[in-house]
Structures are given as structure tokens and as C-alpha cells.
């Protein structure tokens with residue numbers, strides 16, 4: 001396995017370099033680019049980033065493990081992140097989780113064998129006013145009900 | 161920078177303006193608890209244990225990140241600050257396992273010490289509520305990590321990032337899940353790695369070599385000098401004599417000396433204590449068979465007197481200067497040529513830019529100073545008397561007497577046991593010309609004589 005940034009990403013990184021006194025400041029943007037490119041951050045990607053911005057891989061790895069939004073294991077094409085924090089928990093998160101589990105046949109932390117879905121539970125998504133909430137890739141889905149979840153998943157399954 | 165006076169606990173101290181308050185506290189033995197600060201690693205300010213009160217400041221401050229200013233009034237004691245320390249300690253210990261009875265650090269553990277000094281609270285947490293981490297992880301380089309016992313002071317990670325610059329270790333994750341780790345699939349791998357065992361204030365990092373060998377409160381620490389190379393790093397020899405057994409060395413630890421080794425030693429030097437015990441030459445061997453001392457001394461005289469011809473004396477460049485001088489006088493008396501060939505002593509694979517020297521003989525400088533020759537006479541040798549020089553096999557001599565600390569296959573008529581450096585005392589001159597005295601530390605039940613003791617016995621025989 002090896003990792004290489006796409007040409008566009010490399011250009012973006014070069015452009016970002018001029019914004020900071022040292023390229024070492026770029027670990028977060030580089031990690032994001034790697035995650036968008038491969039859906040997760042591999043150890044190879046961490047090595048590559050280290051070379052690019054002149055930091056030992058351990059420094060990048062520390063950052064990558066600190067932020068829970070970085071996936072260090074491969075995830076499915078649709079990464080379903082269900083909020084489990086207080087407001088969502090009070091507004092029916094348990095029911096949503098059960099529904100997702102039954103519908104997808106997955107427990108939190110698992111991915112479907114066809115690589116389409118990964119289900120995880122996350123802390124507050126910052127959208128408590130519209131609880132319960134889930135995030136699929138970069139999209140928020142609010143005021144969830146089991147019926148709403150079915151419609152969302154149906155459309156995703158159709159799309160893929 | 162200017163020297164100024166500040167007041168600590170109602171006493172006046174003089175210190176450099178702008179220097180670290182914690183350094184002053186440490187220097188004057190004013191008790192302040194701390195985990196993360198270390199003189200070699202600097203301030204990190206992460207453990208918050210080193211709180212003191214400073215007049216005019218609303219809240220307690222960490223001493224490791226406080227610069228000394230004019231008219232500073234500091235309090236390190238008192239109910240208030242003790243309470244603060246108790247609370248911080250309680251947080252440090254929230255997830256700490258109750259491992260002391262089986263933990264190798266017990267007895268030299270900062271958590272234990274601080275708990276006895278400032279803690280002594282009733283725990284608010286049930287054992288079953290503690291967050292668990294991985295235990296006994298083999299990090300590599302003979303270091304074992306127990307993640308649960310870690311207080312996340314980052315001394316070990318700062319050692320690999322700032323001192324060795326090898327960057328193997330880091331604190332990964334966050335909150336309850338934060339722990340020390342290497343990169344997945346990677347090992348701790350550098351020739352100074354075991355220093356992190358000494359740096360770790362708790363039992364999270366232990367030495368694979370030392371763990372479970374001995375409870376530390378049974379050990380006596382005696383100052384000494386490592387003989388691993390010409391750097392002459394300062395060490396403590398930790399040793400103990402168990403009932404019915406011989407005095408045993410359990411470990412070497414670095415001893416601070418800013419002129420020589422700073423705070424650290426290399427791993428090879430650290431583990432070289434084994435040579436002082438393993439495979440020792442303890443018997444007197446005459447023509448391949450052990451013999452009594454009287455017999456050996458008679459044989460010694462006979463070998464000396466058996467015919468004329470060239471006598472060559474070899475001296476190991478690890479012997480103490482006093483021993484070398486004695487051998488020098490003895491050589492003059494016998495009309496012998498004294499030499500200490502350096503061939504086998506240079507080791508470029510061992511050397512580095514920091515402590516490790518390519519000159520593996522610890523007292524090579526003294527050989528140079530005493531004007532002892534370092535090559536061999538090419539005449540035919542009638543009698544070779546060897547004082548523990550490693551290289552006798554390649555030398556062709558009619559008769560050979562060899563004084564040995566450790567067993568070695570060699571064609572010698574007479575082999576006599578010799579004390580190792582910890583069983584003798586004397587001076588070493590390191591590669592930078594610094595003279596260091598090395599006291600006798602170990603007394604065996606059945607001691608091997610030192611060079612000086614042998615010289616006295618043999619000369620009595622000669623006279």
C-alpha cells in the first residue's frame with residue numbers, strides 16, 4: 001500500500017504553505033485532504049504528510065488520534081454518525097439507533113460488507129435544537145424519525 | 161542577568177532574575193511535588209503538581225513555568241496549597257490501577273511519595289469505575305510500558321522528541337483515552353532508550369532487564385564510573401547482598417554530572433554490569449587445572465625464572481591509573497617491556513556524536529599520559545605477563561601468565577583471577593582529560609585480588 005496526494009491536493013498544500021510561517025502548521029489541512037481523498041487516513045498517508053510538511057510521523061499521528069472526526073480505519077461510502085449526546089439522547093436517539101441497527105444489520109463501529117455503510121455514534125453535533133441528529137458524510141439530517149431514516153437510506157441505496 | 165533576592169517560606173534566597181522558580185526550589189531542597197518538569201527536558205506545565213502560592217496572585221501558580229522576579233514572595237507550604245495539591249493528585253490517580261504490590265516502581269514512585277505527603281484522602285471512585293488501558297506492552301529496547309500507570313507527564317515522549325530526536329513515542333488520543341504509544345507496528349529503537357525508565361516518575365515504564373529482580377528498598381546505590389568507553393559516564397551501581405548469597409549488582413543508573421554525561425547514559429553501558437558478574441574467572445588455573453594460591457605463586461616464580469629472554473607485560477587500558485603505575489614500576493624492576501595495544505579498542509560502530517566514544521577503553525588517556533607504548537615489540541617473546549588485556553591469543557610467547565577478570569580461551573600456562581572495576585578502586589581519565597575517582601563498591605564473599613594486591617603478593621615471591 002502506498003499513498004500519494006492527488007495533483008490538486010498537492011497544489012492546495014503548496015498554496016497553503018505561503019499562509020503560515022512554517023509548513024509544520026499544515027498537519028490539519030493535510031489530514032483533511034487525505035481523509036477526503038481516501039475516506040480514511042492510512043499510516044502511509046501519515047508518513048507522506050510528514051515528509052511534505054517536515055514533521056516526524058508521530059507528530060501527525062498524535063493529531064490524527066486526538067480528533068475523533070479523523071477516521072484511522074477505512075469507512076464505508078456513507079459514514080453514518082449518529083449523535084449520542086444529551087439532547088439527542090433525550091429526544092429519541094435510542095430509537096433511531098435501534099432502527100439503524102435493524103435496517104442496516106450493523107452495530108456501532110461496524111461497516112457493511114459491500115462497503116456502502118459504516119455506523120458510528122458520536123458526541124454532540126452542535127445541532128441540539130433539531131435533535132435527534134445524524135451526519136452522513138458532510139450532510140446533516142435533523143429531527144429524525146424512523147420513517148425519515150428509511151427515506152434517507154432508500155435514496156442513498158438507490159444512488160449507489 | 162542580575163542576581164536578586166526573593167522570599168520563599170519566610171527565608172531569603174538569591175537567584176538569577178528570569179530563571180525558573182522550580183530550579184531554585186530543587187537546588188535548595190525546598191520540597192515541591194512535580195511529575196513533568198525535568199532539568200534535562202525543561203518545563204512542560206502539564207501535570208500541575210508543582211503549584212506554589214505567590215503573593216499578589218489570585219490563584220496558585222505552577223513553579224516550573226514561573227520566572228523569578230523582583231520582590232517575589234513565595235509559599236510552598238500551608239493548608240491552602242496542600243489542599244490544591246491533594247485535589248490535583250486525586251485527579252491524577254482517578255484511573256490509576258491499584259498495582260503497587262505488584263508494581264516494580266513501588267518504593268521509588270512519585271505517585272506513592274506524593275500520596276503520602278499530600279494525598280491521604282478517601283478515594284471517591286470505585287475500582288470498577290476505572291478506565292483501563294493496556295498493560296505490559298513491549299515497546300522495544302528492553303522497555304515495558306504499562307499504560308494504566310502513566311500520569312501522562314510526557315517526559316518519555318519529550319526525551320525521544322527533544323533529546324534523541326528519534327520521535328518514537330507520543331501521547332495519542334485524548335481525555336480518558338490518552339496514552340503513550342509508538343506508531344502502530346513501530347518499536348522504540350534508539351541506543352539511549354532505557355533512560356526513559358529513569359525519567360518516568362511512576363511505574364509506567366520499567367526495564368525488562370531489571371523488573372521483578374529486586375525490590376528497590378533492598379538496594380544500596382553506590383557512585384561509580386561506567387567502563388564501557390572513554391567517556392566515563394557517571395553512574396550509580398545498585399546492589400544488594402541477599403542472605404547466603406554473594407553481593408549482586410542489579411542495575412546501573414545514570415548519575416548527574418554536567419561535565420561528563422549530563423543526566424543520561426547509553427543502554428549498552430547500562431547493561432554492561434552483567435560483565436562484572438557473568439563468566440568470571442574465579443579459579444587459579446595452572447596448565448589447565450585449578451590450583452591453590454601457594455602452588456600458583458610458586459608457578460609464577462618458576463615461570464619468571466625459567467630462562468632469560470624478552471619479558472613483555474600487557475596492560476588493559478581499562479585498569480585504574482594507580483594500577484597502571486604499579487605495573488609500570490613492576491615492569492622496570494623486571495626489565496620488561498610494557499605495552500597496551502589499542503587495536504581492539506576502537507569501535508566506530510559504537511560511537512556517536514553524543515556520549516558514546518569510539519575509544520572503548522575507559523582509561524586510554526592514562527595510557528597516553530603515562531607514556532605506555534601501544535604497539536608490540538617484534539622481538540621473540542620469552543615470557544608474556546598479561547594484565548587483563550583482551551588480546552593475548554595472537555601473541556606468540558614461550559610462556560604466558562594471564563591475570564583475568566573474565567574467563568577467556570587463551571594459551572596461558574598460568575591464569576590468575578582479577579577483581580573487576582567495581583571490586584577495586586582508582587582513578588580514570590576520560591577522553592576529555594577529566595580525572596574521575598571510582599570507589600570500591602562490591603565485596604565478594606570470596607574476592608578476587610586486585611592488581612595492587614597481586615603485585616604485592618608476587619613481589620614478595622620475587623624478593
Ligand code: SF4
Pocket residue numbers: 256257258259260261263264265266267269270271272309362363364
Ligand atoms: S506506578 Fe507507583 S503508584 Fe502506580 S502502581 Fe506503581 S508503585 Fe504504585
Ligand code: SF4
Pocket residue numbers: 309310311312313314315316317340359360361362364365
Ligand atoms: S510513561 Fe511515564 S514518563 Fe511517559 S508520560 Fe507516562 S508517566 Fe510520563
Ligand code: FES
Pocket residue numbers: 083084085086087088089123124125126127128131132133
Ligand atoms: S446533543 Fe445531539 S446535536 Fe447536540
Ligand code: FES
Pocket residue numbers: 194195196197204205206207208209210222223224225
Ligand atoms: S512540574 Fe510544573 S506542571 Fe508539571
